[in-house]
Amino acid sequence: MPQAEGKTAKHDGAGHRARLRDRLLHGGAEALADYEVLEYLLFAAIRQGDTKPIAKRLIDRFGSLAGVLNADPKALQEIKGMGETSAAALKSVALAARRMARNEVQQKPVLGSWQALLDYL
Numbered sequence: 001m002p003q004a005e006g007k008t009a010k011h012d013g014a015g016h017r018a019r020l021r022d023r024l025l026h027g028g029a030e031a032l033a034d035y036e037v038l039e040y041l042l043f044a045a046i047r048q049g050d051t052k053p054i055a056k057r058l059i060d061r062f063g064s065l066a067g068v069l070n071a072d073p074k075a076l077q078e079i080k081g082m083g084e085t086s087a088a089a090l091k092s093v094a095l096a097a098r099r100m101a102r103n104e105v106q107q108k109p110v111l112g113s114w115q116a117l118l119d120y121l
Contacts, residue, residue: 044089
């Protein structure tokens with residue numbers, strides 16, 4: 001049975017969330033490891049407590065950030081510390097990523113022939 005959301009052990013690293021946020025905002029695209037991206041995303045659903053162990057369990061179970069974001073919500077909730085709200089938060093990120101990718105594809109020119117490709121290049 002999954003542990004209730006937000007009932008994780010109290011994190012003893014004072015200022016950890018602020019440091020992670022600073023790295024995200026100022027460190028560039030590769031400033032955070034995949035588990036840290038998940039950890040940060042979980043902050044919205046789990047207001048207090050250490051989300052790092054949950055993020056690492058998710059990566060261990062699903063293999064990657066993409067694997068976590070594409071996982072079934074019920075499977076996400078099987079991970080200790082995850083609940084419905086946390087699973088929904090991660091699924092919303094996956095939805096946003098798909099919509100962004102779809103929009104980017106729609107904005108690209110369509111190359112319907114070899115000549116169009118050669119002209120484009």
